[in-house]
Amino acid sequence: MILLRVRNLRIYYSTPRGFVKAVDGVSFEVKKGEVFGIAGESGCGKSTLVHSLILRKPPMTHKGGKAIFKGKDLMKLSREEARKIQYKELSIIPQYAMNALNPTKKIKDIVWDLAREHGMQDKKEVEKLLKERLSMVKLSPKVAEMYPVELSGGMRQRATMVVSTLLNPDLLIADEVTSALDVTTQRVVIELLHHFMEEGIVKSIIFVTHDLALLRQIADRVMIMYAGKVVEIGSMEEVLESPAHPYTQLLLNSLPRMGVHYKRERLRGIPGYPISLLNPPEGCRFYTRCPYAMQVCREVEPELVEVSPGHYAACHLLGGGSRA
Numbered sequence: 001m002i003l004l005r006v007r008n009l010r011i012y013y014s015t016p017r018g019f020v021k022a023v024d025g026v027s028f029e030v031k032k033g034e035v036f037g038i039a040g041e042s043g044c045g046k047s048t049l050v051h052s053l054i055l056r057k058p059p060m061t062h063k064g065g066k067a068i069f070k071g072k073d074l075m076k077l078s079r080e081e082a083r084k085i086q087y088k089e090l091s092i093i094p095q096y097a098m099n100a101l102n103p104t105k106k107i108k109d110i111v112w113d114l115a116r117e118h119g120m121q122d123k124k125e126v127e128k129l130l131k132e133r134l135s136m137v138k139l140s141p142k143v144a145e146m147y148p149v150e151l152s153g154g155m156r157q158r159a160t161m162v163v164s165t166l167l168n169p170d171l172l173i174a175d176e177v178t179s180a181l182d183v184t185t186q187r188v189v190i191e192l193l194h195h196f197m198e199e200g201i202v203k204s205i206i207f208v209t210h211d212l213a214l215l216r217q218i219a220d221r222v223m224i225m226y227a228g229k230v231v232e233i234g235s236m237e238e239v240l241e242s243p244a245h246p247y248t249q250l251l252l253n254s255l256p257r258m259g260v261h262y263k264r265e266r267l268r269g270i271p272g273y274p275i276s277l278l279n280p281p282e283g284c285r286f287y288t289r290c291p292y293a294m295q296v297c298r299e300v301e302p303e304l305v306e307v308s309p310g311h312y313a314a315c316h317l318l319g320g321g322s323r324a
């Protein structure tokens with residue numbers, strides 16, 4: 001069953017120099033019960049994409065497309081309607097989660113405000129729920145009485161996860177939640193997210209990261225973005241084992257491998273720089289960095305083609321159609 005269906009979504013930023021085409025014709029689905037990964041280099045539009053689902057505010061502008069979530073188009077919700085479903089049906093753990101909590105309030109008051117805004121009235125019941133959830137993320141019940149600044153970075157991260165999932169949202173979006181953490185704490189966060197799924201607290205997760213190695217530990221399917229576009233989408237295993245798009249191949253080659261001594265062998269990054277999203281080129285957005293670029297890549301935008309069941313990539317090398 002599909003929980004979220006995004007079709008041809010275009011989200012731009014309005015700037016004095018023109019529109020930054022941060023998300024430009026993106027389509028994908030998130031199924032109930034899955035962890036859907038979104039990966040790509042910094043600046044490819046991952047955060048814009050997920051934030052546009054719920055927290056659009058200027059200069060972010062919806063230029064086209066839809067995002068159907070539980071029968072409603074998220075692009076058409078009023079501010080009031082969006083507030084109602086946030087936390088309850090769709091919740092985001094933001095990129096800088098450690099600093100996302102109101103510093104002037106105790107954790108229990110942050111949680112009480114949120115619960116009350118969504119119609120819960122029994123303070124005792126909310127406090128009990130908070131204690132259960134704190135214990136689930138291995139925080140002491142005393143944390144309820146503390147201010148965010150009294151907690152360490154890792155503790156604050158877990159407290160934010162409690163707040164984001166308190167109302168059992170169907171879809172949880174985790175935006176680069178592990179990037180500021182050490183490897184051990186990253187593992188704890190991944191385990192907690194798994195736990196939230198197992199306990200039925202959340203039904204599906206969108207996990208956004210630039211770290212493919214980390215994504216492998218959690219995602220069922222993955223979507224690779226480049227310069228505001230989807231270049232590849234498929235099961236995590238298939239994309240990692242048989243990447244079809246040159247960008248995905250280079251991205252995987254730039255990951256450190258087990259047993260390789262990197263003082264002797266240089267880790268290969270992707271040569272060149274991403275293009276400007278103010279005036280992106282006509283054809284494939286990756287052609288300026290692609291080792292296989294052909295004339296057609298400059299002129300014609302490639303369409304996603306199915307390379308194996310459920311595995312799609314947008315590259316002229318794979319044949320198929322084109323978006324002229």
Ligand SMILES: Nc1ncnc2c1ncn2[C@@H]1O[C@H](COP(=O)(O)OP(=O)(O)OP(=O)(O)O)[C@@H](O)[C@H]1O
Pocket residue numbers: 013014015020022040041042043044045046047048049059176210277
């Ligand atoms: N407020 C803004 N005004 C104009 N351009 C913006 C704004 N916010 C983001 N952008 C641009 O939109 C593009 C996509 O940014 P976004 O933050 O979504 O990428 P990302 O893949 O999430 O990267 P990161 O992981 O570094 O946040 C980038 O070119 C960025 O410079």
